[in-house]
Amino acid sequence: MKKLFVLILSALLFAGCAINLLTGRNQLSLVNESELQLMAVSQYRTFLNENKVLSSGSSRDAATVDRVGARIAEAITKYYNNKGQGALLEGYKWEFNTIDSKEINAWCMPGGKVVVYTGLLPVTQTEAALAIVMGHEIAHSVAKHGNERMSQAMVQQLGGMALEVALAQKPQETTNLFMTAYGIGSEVGAMLPWSRQQETEADQYGLIFSAMAGYDPREATAFWQRMSTAGGGSPPEFLSTHPSDETRLRKLKQFIPEAMKYYTPRN
Ligand SMILES: [Zn+2]
Secondary structure (H helix, E strand, O other), X not given: OHHHHHHHHHHHHXXXXXXXXXXXXXXXXXXXXXXXXXXXXHHHHHHHHHOOEEOOOOOHHHHHHHHHHHHHHHHHHHHHHHOOOHHHHOOOOOEEEEEOOOOOOEEEEOOOEEEEEHHHHHHHOOHXXXXXXXXXXXXXXXXXXXXXXXXXXXXXXXXXOOHHHHHHHOHHHHHHHHHHHOOOOOOOOOOOOOOHHHHHHHHHHHHHHHHHOOOOOOHHHHHHHHHHHOOOOOXXXXXXHOOOOHHXXXXXXXXXXXXXXXXXXXX
């Protein structure tokens, strides 16, 4: 019986793997991206209703986030189109919102739903650094890292149940898995760090996207160093989801020359 279960599970996992066309890596992908996007729309709305959203008309910070976000979205679209993979961004309806909060955080839900917390801005300091961190978050999303984590959680915690069924039968648990998979909000409990490989991919592509958007990728080193010491004795939640250490910084530096090839400064 146990053998049969393992067999079914491995068949399920095998069938649920897909080559990621951005990174070329074989990833677990049991959850339909369009279903995730639908879920994101409703979770994003709920989040915005429950938090203080700054308007780009009256807040310079929000206007900056909007501008940087629009440039990165444009760069990603161009990057995918150049590779003949524009269809992969199907269903993306980019939105950038700035939340008035001391928390040092930013994230991107599937379908391009981005939030930046004002607490992040004293750490980014420059528009280029803001672009680098937003590019990193968006790269997690377009590289389908959230889908990968959600798929793993669905297998481990809900026995491989389909998302639609899980949402109907266990709405709260499924929502918590979603929030954890995308690194959102501490109220759902333990934060899950992105894997080392996911971090590496988000660094590599995030740098390319922000460079294409006109932001100097060489600012990444100083920014991630500032981030690694942010919060002093009580490190921000962001660092538990995006672990930063010497190895990561070393790798990040190696990606800078590649990103420079995409960099055209804006006047
Ligand atoms: Zn990350």
